[in-house]
Amino acid sequence: MIWVDTIIQGILLGGLYALFAAGLSLVFGxxxxxxLAHGDLIVMGTYLILLLVTLLGLPPFLAAAVAMPVMFxxxxxxxxxxxxxxxxxxxxxxxxxxxxxxxxxxxxxLETFSADSQRLPTSALTTASVQAGPISLGVMPLLTFASxxxxxxxxxxxxxxxxxxxxxxxxxxxxTTASLxxxxxxxxxxIATGIALIIVTIAALYLGLRANFDPNIGPARLIYAFxxxxxxxxxxxxxxxxxxxxxxxxxTIGAAVNPEWQILAGHIAFLxxxxxxxxxxxxxxxx
Amino acid sequence: xxxxxxxxxxxxxxxxxxxxxxxxALIALPFFAGRGTIxxxxxxxxxxxxxQFWNLLAGYGGLVSIGQQAFxxxxxxxxxxxxxxxxxxxxxxxxxxxxAALIIAVPxxxxxxxxxxxxxxxxxxxxxxxxxxxxxxxxxLGGGTGTSLPRSATKDMWFVDLxxxxxxxxxxxxxxxxxxxLALVLALATIGGIYWLLRTRRGLALAAVRDNMEAAKSVGxxxxxxxxxxxxxxxxxxxxxxxLIYMQxxxxxxxxxxxxxxxxxxxxxxxxxxxxxxxxxxxxxVLVFFALQSLLADFGSWYLMTLGVLAILxxxxxxxxxxxxxxxxxGIQLFPIRRxxxxxxxxxxxx
Numbered sequence: 001m002i003w004v005d006t007i008i009q010g011i012l013l014g015g016l017y018a019l020f021a022a023g024l025s026l027v028f029g030x031x032x033x034x035x036l037a038h039g040d041l042i043v044m045g046t047y048l049i050l051l052l053v054t055l056l057g058l059p060p061f062l063a064a065a066v067a068m069p070v071m072f073x074x075x076x077x078x079x080x081x082x083x084x085x086x087x088x089x090x091x092x093x094x095x096x097x098x099x100x101x102x103x104x105x106x107x108x109x110l111e112t113f114s115a116d117s118q119r120l121p122t123s124a125l126t127t128a129s130v131q132a133g134p135i136s137l138g139v140m141p142l143l144t145f146a147s148x149x150x151x152x153x154x155x156x157x158x159x160x161x162x163x164x165x166x167x168x169x170x171x172x173x174x175x176t177t178a179s180l181x182x183x184x185x186x187x188x189x190x191i192a193t194g195i196a197l198i199i200v201t202i203a204a205l206y207l208g209l210r211a212n213f214d215p216n217i218g219p220a221r222l223i224y225a226f227x228x229x230x231x232x233x234x235x236x237x238x239x240x241x242x243x244x245x246x247x248x249x250x251x252t253i254g255a256a257v258n259p260e261w262q263i264l265a266g267h268i269a270f271l272x273x274x275x276x277x278x279x280x281x282x283x284x285x286x287x
Numbered sequence: 288x289x290x291x292x293x294x295x296x297x298x299x300x301x302x303x304x305x306x307x308x309x310x311x312a313l314i315a316l317p318f319f320a321g322r323g324t325i326x327x328x329x330x331x332x333x334x335x336x337x338x339q340f341w342n343l344l345a346g347y348g349g350l351v352s353i354g355q356q357a358f359x360x361x362x363x364x365x366x367x368x369x370x371x372x373x374x375x376x377x378x379x380x381x382x383x384x385x386x387a388a389l390i391i392a393v394p395x396x397x398x399x400x401x402x403x404x405x406x407x408x409x410x411x412x413x414x415x416x417x418x419x420x421x422x423x424x425x426x427x428l429g430g431g432t433g434t435s436l437p438r439s440a441t442k443d444m445w446f447v448d449l450x451x452x453x454x455x456x457x458x459x460x461x462x463x464x465x466x467x468x469l470a471l472v473l474a475l476a477t478i479g480g481i482y483w484l485l486r487t488r489r490g491l492a493l494a495a496v497r498d499n500m501e502a503a504k505s506v507g508x509x510x511x512x513x514x515x516x517x518x519x520x521x522x523x524x525x526x527x528x529x530x531l532i533y534m535q536x537x538x539x540x541x542x543x544x545x546x547x548x549x550x551x552x553x554x555x556x557x558x559x560x561x562x563x564x565x566x567x568x569x570x571x572x573v574l575v576f577f578a579l580q581s582l583l584a585d586f587g588s589w590y591l592m593t594l595g596v597l598a599i600l601x602x603x604x605x606x607x608x609x610x611x612x613x614x615x616x617x618g619i620q621l622f623p624i625r626r627x628x629x630x631x632x633x634x635x636x637x638x
Binding site: 033082085086091092093095097099100101102105107222230264267268271275278 | 345349351353398401402404405406408409410412413414416417420421423424547548552555556559563587588589591592594595596597598599602603606
């Protein structure tokens with residue numbers, strides 16, 4: 001029974017990792033840009049929520065809702081004025097610019113908020129649990145997982161049901177031809193990064209509610225997100241959710257065997273998938 | 288009239304004479320400089336070596352790795368391992384550090400080469416994390432808290448007695464001088480070796496792959512093979528540097544030896560600021576980096592923030608770095624690799 005419990009906790013943890021990964025997957029899918037500052041942006045989102053909670057006294061969920069438009073604008077501006085300039089055939093500029101951004105952001109947070117570990121204020125909700133047969137499930141992990149599923153459904157709807165989604169897909173397939181049809185790729189990219197930062201805000205909310213955070217944890221979140229994206233196969237959102245679940249389950253099983261092996265087990269699961277299926281579980285046909 | 292193919296330019300001839308004088312001065316440095324200067328120079332030289340190898344990887348091979356700390360850490364731990372467990376002398380163990388880095392580079396490349404372009408970068412980072420977490424389980428070398436080199440091993444190190452008597456310094460200073468000279472040898476061998484590599488047939492192939500992979504393949508360059516050669520070479524060199532750095536520190540822990548900031552972020556900034564894809568770039572970069580560090584050392588995280596922002600600006604405004612700006616304006620190259628045709632009618636008709 002303890003193993004069933006471990007695996008279910010792992011699946012729920014996977015929801016959090018899928019939330020980390022969805023934004024990364026979206027940006028990569030549309031503009032082939034790997035944002036090395038993704039993890040630090042999540043942590044920045046958490047601090048923004050913390051700031052709203054402490055300064056305005058908002059409850060965390062409302063604070064996240066307020067943070068979302070702010071983060072959207074930030075992502076839009078980041079893409080429009082900085083990252084768009086780095087896009088091209090050469091992979092060096094986007095990688096080095098986002099790496100520089102990651103280090104700069106991390107240290108800016110360190111300077112502003114100090115290295116002290118923080119946590120969003122907990123309420124009855126964050127510690128509540130429901131009983132499912134012999135297993136008790138935390139409300140918070142359940143909520144995280146449900147949010148991840150909702151985010152992925154919403155993104156799929158956006159991609160396949162709306163005009164903006166059509167523009168996204170067209171630009172992703174062939175930016176030059178799309179621009180002949182009256183789409184401005186630069187604007188599409190900016191909106192995509194804005195949306196990615198909305199998802200980042202959702203991820204940031206659960207990160208801050210579920211565990212302690214400090215300015216240095218960004219890179220590790222980036223790595224989990226990246227592993228989930230690669231396991232799932234580039235461009236597949238449901239694959240990303242499955243990737244997150246695989247990392248989550250591997251981590252909780254690793255931790256159950258030996259607490260020191262938690263992180264290591266996740267990485268090893270990733271390497272095993274890479275060994276067997278180099279292009280991930282659900283690769284898109286044309287990458 | 289005879290033709291000849293040469294890569295020399297007037298500037299490179301002057302540079303090689305100036306370089307020889309500089310080398311003599313650097314060798315003689317311990318005879319008149321204090322211990323602080325020697326330690327600073329050791330830092331500059333080892334960072335230069337790491338930067339040259341990362342530059343070979345990213346600037347010439349197009350392989351942007353964020354996992355170089357795996358090789359620094361592995362080299363360092365291999366050195367501590369053979370000294371503590373086998374009782375070897377630290378000086379020859381530095382080469383074994385390189386071998387250990389080479390050994391883990393093979394599976395690393397096997398996994399990381401499955402990831403394309405940008406994803407390669409994070410892939411190397413994941414593997415470096417795996418190596419760090421595994422090494423932290425190695426209880427005989429202190430596990431997560433780390434360990435020190437035994438006093439007996441550092442005291443009787445090769446050449447230390449010689450330096451102690453010859454220069455009339457204490458044992459600790461003699462060890463720093465030894466480390467400095469070794470770092471100097473390593474830096475010269477690195478720059479010389481990379482310059483030699485770039486001028487050979489393989490270097491030509493490498494430049495072709497960097498400029499246009501498809502075109503290079505079409506004229507018969509084995510691009511995959513070049514990637515392996517570059518990756519393994521820089522892993523070995525980075526491992527040797529890691530061994531040397533921690534021989535001088537004489538104290539190791541997994542978090543320090545596998546630090547992404549110290550061994551990869553700084554190195555990337557050095558190369559980007561100096562000029563990626565040139566041998567001169569990392570040299571300029573490491574000097575700028577050291578100057579900034581001396582100026583901003585007291586400001587802690589402001590310093591890293593400045594470096595990050597500076598790297599972003601350089602990448603946007605002058606992607607070829609400071610040396611690239613200088614070289615474009617003046618046409619000066621200190622390590623020219625472009626072959627030019629001299630003599631015969633060609634140069635006569637040019638007049």
